Amino acid sequence: MRTVSIVPQKSQSVSVILAGQQCVIRLIQRESAIYMDxxxxxxxxxxxxxxxxxxxxxxxxYLGFVGDLVFLDNIGQQDPVWDGLGSRYRLYYIEESELVQ
Structure with a gap:
């Protein structure tokens, strides 16, 4: 598992290479949740x-992405909120070999 570097902002785009894939991850905080593109x-x-x-x-x-992404909470089990991104709430890339089939 690899940490994807994010910062505590309401809206951000991160460019990162994951398993040879050029990825752009966009996060945006809305009233109900953070959403990802x-x-x-x-x-x-x-x-x-x-x-x-x-x-x-x-x-x-079949969507064409090798591996997966997941948010984890370092303190509890809450859904991520923008002001804790990168510290309390971390985004991880899970290698294809680490996924349970």
Whole structure:
């Protein structure tokens, strides 16, 4: 598992290479939750997916993303909130070999 570097901002885009994939992860805090968009090698993979504690974000390999992303809470089991991003709430990339099939 690898940590994806994020910062405590209400809206941000992060460019990162994960398993050879050029990824752009966009996070935006709305009233109900933080939402994620994921673009891989210039192709939108998912848009507007709510970020929930411990939930795999991509879930389906047919979408064209190798591995998965997950938010974890370092203190409890709460869904992420923007002001704790990067410290309390961390975004992790899960390698394909680490996923339970």
């Amino acid at each position: 994921l673009t891989v090698n210039g192709n939108p993979i998912m848009q507007g997916v709510p970020c929930l504690y411990g939930n795999k974000m991509v879930r389906y390999s």
